[in-house]
Amino acid sequence: MSLLMAIFKMTCKDVYPLISEEMDHTISFSRRVRLKMPLAICNLCQAYIRQLQTLRNLARNLGKENSQAIEKKTLSPDTKEKIQKYIKEKN
Template sequence: MKALKMTCEDVYPLISESRDHALPFLSRMRLKMHFALCGLCQIYQKQLETLCKVARALGKDEAKALEETSMSPEVKEKIRQWIIKKT
């Protein structure tokens, strides 16, 4: 059991890492054990989940806004003239 014990300090990086790759079996077990005892780490995990969900929603809004942008008429005209000259 002692091998499974972890402090919050050990656990915080794993909470973040678990979002980026599948943790090794032992780390997963340690995390589970720790969560069973520590409410603060559970809150931290939920906060990261919230943070990342909001970031994703923000990205979607930006992508939507991008769909409505176009190249500036000046740049387009410059390229148009340049193509006419070269063809």
């Protein structure tokens, strides 16, 4: 395993940024090849991928119109009153 890694001259440190980059756009063929090998043999890299995927899924969920995930904070009464007044006047 370490021999294979050495052949590709990739340490985990080199792999992680590529993993993240691949989430954002299609990476070049040579980079894909460089990424393939460590991913096939490295459990830690796989775990890292799943962590990033979890972050992405959670973030997308936060962005949904009906997301229930957001803390129950409320707009200040002053601002509410200000908006209500404005609507009453202008509508």
